Amino acid sequence: KNPNTSNIPIIFLSAKNKPEDIQKGFKLGAVDYVTKPFNPNELLSRANTHLKLRAYEKNLEKKVEEEIEKNKLKEQMIYQHSKQAALGELLMHIAHQWNQPLSSLASINLLNKIQLENHRGVNKVELLESFDKSEELITFMSDTIDTFKHFYTPSNEDQNFLIHECVIDVLSIIEATFYYDNIKIFIDTYEKEPSFGNTNEFSQVIFSILNNARDIFNIRKVDKPEIHITIEDKKISIQDNAGGIDEDIIDNIFLPFISGHDGTGSGLYLSKNIIEKNDGSLCACNKDDGAIFTIEFLTWID
Numbered sequence: 001k002n003p004n005t006s007n008i009p010i011i012f013l014s015a016k017n018k019p020e021d022i023q024k025g026f027k028l029g030a031v032d033y034v035t036k037p038f039n040p041n042e043l044l045s046r047a048n049t050h051l052k053l054r055a056y057e058k059n060l061e062k063k064v065e066e067e068i069e070k071n072k073l074k075e076q077m078i079y080q081h082s083k084q085a086a087l088g089e090l091l092m093h094i095a096h097q098w099n100q101p102l103s104s105l106a107s108i109n110l111l112n113k114i115q116l117e118n119h120r121g122v123n124k125v126e127l128l129e130s131f132d133k134s135e136e137l138i139t140f141m142s143d144t145i146d147t148f149k150h151f152y153t154p155s156n157e158d159q160n161f162l163i164h165e166c167v168i169d170v171l172s173i174i175e176a177t178f179y180y181d182n183i184k185i186f187i188d189t190y191e192k193e194p195s196f197g198n199t200n201e202f203s204q205v206i207f208s209i210l211n212n213a214r215d216i217f218n219i220r221k222v223d224k225p226e227i228h229i230t231i232e233d234k235k236i237s238i239q240d241n242a243g244g245i246d247e248d249i250i251d252n253i254f255l256p257f258i259s260g261h262d263g264t265g266s267g268l269y270l271s272k273n274i275i276e277k278n279d280g281s282l283c284a285c286n287k288d289d290g291a292i293f294t295i296e297f298l299t300w301i302d
Contacts, residue, residue, distance in 0.1 A: 007058070009050040013038065089211050093177050094144065100176070101137040108134055158278070160194040163231050166203045174210060182225065183217060189231040195297045197278035202295075205274055205282070208267040209238050209293050216242040234297040244286035253284060 009032075012025040017035040025033045031050050034043055108130050164187075171185065178185065195202075210227065217225040222242050230237045245253060254272040268284075275282040280297040 007054065009047075009054050011043070011047060011050065013043070089207070090173070093174050098141055098144065101141050105134055105137055158196060158198050160196050161199045161202070162191060162194055163202075163234075163236050164189045164191050166199055167206060167229060167231065167236070170203050170206045170210065173207070174214075178210075178214065181214060181218060183214060183227065184225070185227045185229065187229045187231065191231045191233055193233040195234050197280065197297060198274075201274045201278065205271040205295065206236075206238075208271050212267070213238070213240040213242060213291075216240070235295065237292055237294045239287060239292040240290040241288070242290050244289070245284060245291045247286075250284070250286065254282070 010030050011032040011034060012028075012030040013034050013036065014021065014025070015036040016022075022033045032046055034046065112127070112130060167187065213227055216222070217240070220243055224241075226241050228239045230239075254268050272282045275295055278297070280295060282293065282295050284291060284293045286292075
C-alpha cells in the first residue's frame with residue numbers, strides 16, 4: 001500500500017455488472033461500485049458520503065489512540081502508586097521486626113552503662129554474653145534487611161516453585177506486625193506439584209492480599225481476626241473473617257482506582273495483572289463472615 005493514497009476511498013465505475021465483477025471490485029479495495037450508465041449527481045453524492053465516513057473514521061481512530069495513551073498513563077500512575085504503597089507497607093513491617101531487637105539492644109547497653117556508672121565493674125563472662133546477645137540481635141536485623149531486599153528486588157525469571165514456600169517467605173516478613181495486631185493465620189497445604197511463574201511477583205501478590213486483610217481487621221476492629229490459607233496444586237485460597245467486601249464494589253474491586261469505602265483494596269488491580277501475566281487467574285467473593293481470594297495457575301509444567 002502507498003501511505004499517501006491508502007486513506008483515499010475508491011469507487012469503482014464500470015460497465016461490468018455481473019455479481020463476480022462487483023465482488024472482485026470490493027476485494028480489490030473499493031468502498032462502492034457503480035455500474036454504467038450512471039447519474040453524475042448520484043456519483044458525486046456517494047463520493048461525498050464516503051469522504052465524510054472516512055473523515056469520521058480517522059477522527060474516531062485518533063480519539064481511540066488518545067484514550068489508549070490516557071489509559072497507559074493512568075496504568076503507569078496506578079503501578080507507581082501501588083509500588084509506593086507496597087514500599088510503605090514493607091517499611092512498616094521492618095519497623096515491627098526491628099522493634100523487639102532494638103529494645104533488647106538498648107536494655108543490654110543500659111545495663112552495662114548502669115554497672116559502670118555505679119563503679120561495680122562489668123563481669124567478664126556477663127560482658128561476653130552481652131556481646132554475643134548483641135551480635136545475635138544485629139545478625140537478625142541484618143538478615144531481616146536481606147529478606148526484605150530480596151522480596152522487593154524485581155526479577156524477570158519464571159521458574160517452577162512451590163506456593164507453600166512463597167507463603168512462608170511472606171509470613172516471615174509480616175509475622176511481627178500480624179502478631180502485634182493479634183491476627184492468627186492458619187495454613188492447610190495439600191500441594192504436591194510445583195506451579196510455574198515469577199516467584200517474586202507472586203509473593204508480592206500474597207503480601208498485598210494479606211495486608212489488605214490486616215487493614216480491614218484494624219479499620220473494622222474485628223474481634224479475634226483470623227486468616228485461613230488453603231494451598232493445593234496450582235491453587236491458593238486466602239479467607240478472612242473481616243465481614244466481606246462491600247456489595248456495591250465487589251464486582252469491580254480489580255478495576256483501577258477502585259477501593260472500599262474505608263480506603264482498603266489498593267494493589268488489587270496490580271495483583272490481578274501480575275497473576276494474569278503469569279497465566280493465572282485471581283478472583284474474589286464473599287463467603288461466610290469474610291472475603292475469600294483465590295489464585296489459580298492455568299499452566300501445568302511437567
